Amino acid sequence: MDRILEADVVVVGGGPAGINAALASGRMGAKTILIERYGFLGGMSTAALVYPWMTFHTEKGDQVIKGIAQEIVERLQERGGSPGHLRDTVGFVHTVTPYHPEIYKLLAVEMLKEAGVKLLVHSFVDEAVVEGDRIRAIQITTKSGRYEIRGNIFVDASGDADVAYLSGAPTYQGRESDGRTQPMTMKFRMRGVDLEQVKAYMLAHPEDFYHKTPFAKLREIPLTGVQGFYTQWKASGVPINRDQVLFFTGPEKDEVLINCTRVQGLDGTDVEDLTEAEEIGRRQVLMMSEFLKSKIAGFSGASISAVGTQIGIRETRRIAGAYSLTIEDVVQGRKFADVVARSGYPVDIHDPSGKGVIAADIEGDGAYDIPYRCLLPKRIENLLAAGRCISTTHEALATTRLTPSCMATGQAAGTAAAIAHLDRTIPRKIDVSKLQLELRKANAVL
Template sequence: MTNQRISTIEVDVVVVGAGPAGIHAALAAGRGGAKTVIIERYGFAGGMSTAALVYPWMTFHTTEGKQVIKGTPQEMIERLMAINASPGHVRDTCGFVHTITPYHPEVYKVLAVEMLREAGVRMLFHSFVDSVEVTDDHIQSVTLTSKSGRIELKAKVFVDTTGDADLAYLSGAPCLQGREGDHLTQPMTMKFRMRGVDLDKVKSYILQHPDEFYRKTPIAELPDLYLSAVQGFYKHWKEADLPIKRDQVLFFSGPEEDEVLVNMTRIQGLDGTNVEDLTLAEELGRKQVLMVAEFMTKSLPGFEKASISQVGAQIGIRESRRIEGQYTLEMGDVVEGKRFSDVIARSGYPIDVHAPSDNGVIVSWVGGDGAYDIPYRCLLPKKIDNLLVGGRCISTSHEALGTTRLSPSCMATGQAAGTAAAIAVMHKLTPQDVPISLLQEKLQEQGAILFGDVRDGQHD
């Protein structure tokens, strides 16, 4: 029998998952003075934004162009812009939202690690949590399986930014999955890139056939805009009659001038937390990639010389487990544009639910001033007293998850979770006892937008 020696590391804060939420959680905790470790199963940061090619980031603004997410996410955008790895916030030329934010994923991987190192965060990549020690609803430690053996991490506060609520689930915190009743989740998508695309030819076709594209496409402005996104080609997709439950073509430009990111495959009815389902989803998704790419090169103007340049390292997961928190954000809260006294982040992205079992997308728009609040209580599980959650697995309904799952929202809730963790450590509190006024003050000092009229900071 192999002798597996376990080494032990003691820190203040452990962040599990180095996706968009985890990066900003660890940054906030480290900058807040907490001795912080971040855990990631891949050898690079970025999570869905890199491993699954989720691109571009959408959105930091309301549908009217008012910016509601800043803080460390905006700092990261500005640093990417400074090294020519992002054009910043640009108009969404399919018109679904006002802005999207392209970025170069390979540069993002490097910058994210640089920023984590600057904040004093220790990184344990090529590792994942496989067991959790809990005493009286308090996490004592987590144990990692890694390339160099098993590692025990002891900490005062833990932050789950896995997207799948892995840490919360293993600790015994109550979790939910999918929609009420049948527990089906939004479909998974294997994304891929193509190069050799003539985007000028694509734009010309859109201008000549506007009725074949999404109704909100800004046709009148399109000649003067960078073609950032395309949604439509309805006639071409219908004629192709592929065995994929989707009703349109969708792709985004970049990062290279002749390159697009294709978001069209759809795998339904499988569980993103089940290893056999995930294996099958990867198999089916990669087959669909080849099918869709062949359709695009044969049928779409501008794609005649295009070819696949990259396929995701893993399939993209929109929905899996989420915590049952001290408050559950509901669909009504979003469409009302509800404000909360314990707000820790805002978002202007609409509810966007890809149908778990048919070919449509259900969209519900944000009311009020165009943005809604995410309360701190959504980051706090009902049971475990030293656990915070950020990103896709915060406490929401199935419908409300259709907006909070987007990367900028995940970045914002991650920043809030990491800031709260640092406050809890510095003041010897549990996350539940962190004064909301102090947390909000710290977030605002970091540039987060929590209060006031979102008409301030309008995007041009």
């Protein structure tokens, strides 16, 4: 027989979106449970080594994501787990935010305990019990058997829209023309990197790096990221379908995070495709490591220090919501009356089949609004989405999928879930102005 647990709000997915959703809900006084399949929190930020967090600011440097996300950064800083927001020396965005994944894992658990949230790890959601247009419960498989988790309001922060899919809510996947998704990446870290050599080579060969690299400031500011080494990559012969080397520094002084592998044409929701992707990704890690050590300045004495627990997923399913954010909304910096989060991250589409990245900046004040309607799936009335699986087009997902944006929509979804429970209504019928007031009280930027 299934063991039964009950809560007011049930959050599925312990990544940054789910953590912030559970924190927001718990702090509002709702009895909250957070379900996570791994034995630790952090989602792609820890399991897949997605690093650093990009970005809390607009291109001009205005901070548009604060709230719980900023609180986490500050608490990481207090314990030496982050230097805070630093200038992006790639030049793609204004700031990046390095963090120590092990410190983040523990801090998240401590904050959830402070908020009274019950956490269940090693728990895989595989069924939704639906009655009419409501989820009555979800089923999880655990080491100690099956559990039924009953709730009033559910938040899908799984990244893959798992709860929405299992409950019968309509979802989309990939680009509209052929369903293909942005590639997966197996990220890895190397230590023993001489970053002074890297910087010296960049200053001597600026033509070999991304055109927005801030060379004029590079002697004064710490190196946080590098995109380029075009000449070496073009001559490398490494069979990875991309056009440049990309890595970010930290968290240790001689350490970098390599974002160079690329696995295309496979489905991140298909177990056989995922099995193949993990093998391909790890083979590419070894190829990249040997290339970097033999051809790139500063890497001759480096070695692999960590590889992702799983391959990084940029795109799978997303909900079909009351509104789908479009690339026009993003690029034009559109404002919405029901805004619940903002973002200054530009469009960043990793080509599903080609080598490159399609990028587009945000007009106006450099930020766009994410409306509450993007969090509301069709058909299922007591469900909200947060993070990577909110309602967008394929192109708009290329900005909303970034971690700070996911943190912001997570806080919005958790707050909305608590309000819906406390007001004895459904998310679609809550007073959005009340939601916005609560978010502003919690230091969110709207």
